[in-house]
Amino acid sequence: MPAVPAAADGKYRLLLVHAHPDDESIATGGTMAYFxxxxxEVSLLTSTRGELGEVIPAELKHLEQGLPGAVDDGGRGLARVREAELGQAVAALGVxxxxxxxxxxxxxxxxxxxVYRDSGMxxxxxxxxxxxxxxxxxxxxxAPLEEVAGHTAALIRALRPDVVISYAADGGYGHPDHVRTHQMTVAALELAATSADSQHAAWNVPLSYSILSDRAERPHDPAAEVFWIDxxxxxxxxxxxxxxxxxxxxxNRFALSDLSFRPLSAREGFQLLRISATEHQARQGLLSPAGATAKRSLTDWLGYTLSSVLAGVLVAALGTMLHSRTSTLGDWQLPWGALLALVLLGSTITLLSAWARSVTMGLLLGIITYATCVIFSIPRGPAPLILGNLAGSLWLYGIxxxxxxxxxxxLIAALRRKAKTQNR
Structure with missing residues (x-):
């Protein structure tokens, strides 16, 4: 889940802002369903009802505005159909x-x-x-930017989302409604963070992301922070x-009104758009559920590796100091020191793996701990630090x-990610 503060009820809240019905499913449907x-708690804001969209089925072609023989109703008939379609889509996505x-x-x-109309293109x-x-x-x-941004800011204050997702500055492919949706969302984020309204307090969204375009003429900045959701x-x-x-x-393929088929994939990319000052200080990364990966530098990996090694040596030393403590219970010796040392090891592995967002770093910590304890078990002087008794065996092999x-x-999460990737 996102590394952002949870709401009081423990749920993460995502708000996605799109221009027309169908945009949410094409660009972010896989991500919405996953979360x-x-x-x-996934919410969707749609700017228009898509009154001027092109129509594929022949039996509904009369709803497309501007065609000979079409019903000239300003797109109201098509809007009603697309509203119904959107209702079915959000139900399928779990919104x-x-x-x-x-x-x-x-x-x-x-x-x-x-009601804001589709602008056409x-x-x-x-x-x-x-x-x-x-x-x-x-x-x-x-529509005036301050007007539509005010509406969106009101929704942000009411929902208090942890993450907001919308388009990049060019709207992905240039559609004027997509561009305006980006402008509206950026303005609304600032407005919601700096002012309250009569019903809700101000809310500074911790993180917001723009949707990566899959169009060749607009590749994302390779130096930018990018996340992929399977x-x-x-x-x-x-x-x-x-x-x-x-x-x-x-x-596993789809076509729009041009009837040109392309692959249907649930792998969707996002680029950091805005981060609050508080989140910037506290975060280790966003959108890190199973299936999300972030580009990290060599310096990051060196830091995680060094931390794993140092933590492994420290846990080995502390655990070895503890492991020989026992208590007598009747005819039984309870090796509580060794058990406590193993709890310390497990907790440290879990915390470091979550911090580094890497199974490998947790595994490395365990290996370093074991290797250090093997060294401690080699006799030096009268006796080794780890004896071959019950407490020593429990500590050494329990690692x-x-x-x-x-x-x-x-590991289970990784296997699930692999299965999802194979099904794309």
């Missing part, structure tokens, strides 16, 4: 709460409820989306299939057992 099914911008909790106190000569030739009144991309493929596939007006899904048991949860 939702892991016990986190607990969904909001439309300008409605409910996503409405600034004292402001009238507002056209394709530029460079193959990227751009503004449509005609943008209708009430379109999201033309999400839930089956849930993502089901959610995308729910958006039948926009997406055609065939097993291997405790090391393996301490590694078991992490």
């Amino acid at each position: 939702a099914h892991s016990g986190a 607990q709460q969904h909001f439309f911008l300008g409605q409910g909790l996503a409405l600034a106190p004292g402001e009238p409820a507002t 056209s394709w530029g000569s460079d193959g990227r989306a751009q503004a449509a030739a005609k943008v209708l009144p009430g379109s999201f991309s033309r 999400g839930e493929l089956a849930a993502k596939r089901e959610a995308m299939r729910a958006h039948q007006t926009q997406i055609l899904v065939e097993h 291997a057992v405790v090391t393996l048991l301490s590694m078991l949860p992490a």
Whole structure:
């Protein structure tokens, strides 16, 4: 789970901000399902209802605006269909709460409820989306930034999310509603952190991330902090299939309105967008559930390795000092010192593995502890530090057992990650 403070009820809260119905499933569906099914509270904010989207099924083609013979209703009919599709998709992903911008909790106190329209788009000569030739009144991309940011800030204060995820500055592929959603989210994060409203106190979101684009012309900065989530493929596939007006899904591939199929994968990437000052001081990394990996420098690994070695030597020394302590219980000798030393070892392995986010570092600690104790068991002078009695055997050979048991949860998680990767 994310290395951020949990809410009072112990749950982590994620808020994802998207522009249109279907964006959430295509770009972040695997991640949303993974966190939702892991016990986190996942919420979704959608800016528009996708009134001007293209339509794939022939029987619904009359809902697509601007085509000959289409019903010219400003996209209201298509909006109703896409709202229903979105409801099915969020259920498939396990999303607990969904909001439309300008409605409910996503409405600034004292402001009238507002429906923000899909702005539409056209394709530029460079193959990227751009503004449509005609943008209708009430379109999201033309709404005042302070207005839509105020609505989003109100939702952030109400939900108090630990993590907020939305688009990068170019919206991924240039769609004006995606770009505006990024601008709105960034402004809302600052607004929510610096001011309260009549209903909720200010809330400084610990961490926010932008979605990595999979488009070749916009690779991510290789020096940036990037995280990958191996999400839930089956849930993502089901959610995308729910958006039948926009997406055609065939097993592990999908196509949009261009009917050009591409691979369907639940591996989704994110780049750090904003971090609060408090979190910057306390964090060791974000989005570190099973399946998330972060790029770490050689210096980081050297630090973790040195810490493992030093901790192993220290635990070996302390454990050896403790292990010979026993108590008599009738005819039995209770080697409580050796047992306490093994508890110390297991706790240290667990803590260091969590800190370093590495099974290898915990295993290294156990190996160093064992190797040091083997050296202690070599006779020097009258007697070795570790004798071949019950207490000595329990301490020396128990190190291997405790090391393996301490590694078991992490090893199980690694096997699950491997299985998920093979199913992508």
